[in-house]
Amino acid sequence: MSSERFLVVIDPSRDDQPALERAAHLARCAGARLTLFLSIFDFSYEMTSMLSQEERDAMRNGVVNQRRKWLEQLAEPLITDGLDVTFEVVWHNRPFESIINHVLSHDVAYIIKSTHAHDKLKSVIFTPTDWHLLRKAPVPVLLVKEHDWPADGTILAAVNVAADDEEHQELNDRIVDHAVKLATLIDARVHLVNGYPGTPVNIAIELPDFDAHAYNQSIKQHHTQRIEALADRHGIDHKRCHVLEGLPEDVIPELARELDAELVMLGTVGRSGLSAALIGNTAEHVIDSLECDLVAFKPKSFVCPLAE
Known part of the structure; x- marks a missing residue:
């Protein structure tokens, strides 16, 4: 991570900034650089008919400059501490687009943003910025909650x-x-954690002689062999490999709580449109169930829709 740049999304509605605290901690450990990013928009500035375009632009620029000074104040202790910090304030009515546009035009390794529990129904109808970033951002997204990162802690990597x-x-x-x-x-x-499906109920009903226990053991053994091979490639002890029966959105949060993990890392397929609204991604199902931070990765073949 050394010399990489993290894009830290600042939340102007909160006094504390968990994402900035987490990013600063990572930057100190990794020697990374930070860009503090703030997307702002006020529709009233766009609708004021009594002002000319030039006057509206001047008012908008005044707000942008004011917010930039606020970011500089936030970053002052970090700069004093020796961190490399830059600033970006943009006027945009869709925050996720402004974030991704910045990533597409700059060399960014991670997006770091604080998050909170979402209302499930509203999340389907009005997709939060977090969900847009999970689906569309071309770089890993670290969503920060309130869980501490203690020394000798635990990172849980969820794999398929x-x-x-x-x-x-x-x-x-x-x-x-x-x-x-x-x-x-x-x-x-x-x-490492991997969830595997149990015996389908219809098979057990339709085939009375079907040995569900033997089937489950066979599936578990197959997954265990594969996850241990993955662990071997990265020097991870087999004792830290967990193969659990159940859906990933159930298995991952349960194990994260059991291990008191500070961070969960997983992949997301980046669905969009109706399929995402009705089905969603594992990361989206998991995010509200986790009490710790989450990092979501895209497949190598992923193409950002805003880059098309």
Whole structure:
């Protein structure tokens, strides 16, 4: 992570800035640089008919400059501490677009943003910025909650070892590689988790002689062999590999709580449109159930829709 740049999304509605605190901690550990990013918009400035375009532009620029000075005040202790910090304030009515546009035009390694629990119904109808970033951002997104990052903590890397295609295997390796590198920097241990489906109920009903227990054991053994092979490639002890029966959105939060993980890393497929609204991604199902931070990675083949 050394010399990389983190884009830190600032929330003007809060006095505290968990994302900035987390990013500063990472920057100190990794020698990374920070860009404090703020997207603002006030519709009233666009609708004021009594003012000329030049006057509206001047008022808007005044607000932008005021917010930039506020960011500089936020960053002053970090700069004094020796961190490399720059600032970006943009006027945009869709925050997620302004964030992604910045990433597309700059060399950014991570987006770091604080998050909170979302109302499930509203999340389907009015998709929050977090969800847009999980689906569309071309770089990893770190969503920060309130959980501390203690020394000798735990990073949980959620992988999908059932898939045989090269894309999933590459994504698994990238998730685990990032987890191992981060664990080295912040003095943490890496655990791997993979959920596998239990015996389909219809099979057990339709085939009375079907041995559900033997089937489950066979599936678990298959997943265990694969996750241990993945662990071997990255130097992770098999004792930290967890193969659990159940859906990922159930298994991952439960194990994260059990291990008191400070961070969960997983992949997201980047669905959009109706399929995302009705089905969603594992990351989106998991995010509100987690009490710790979350990092979501895209497949290598992912193409950002804003870049098309």
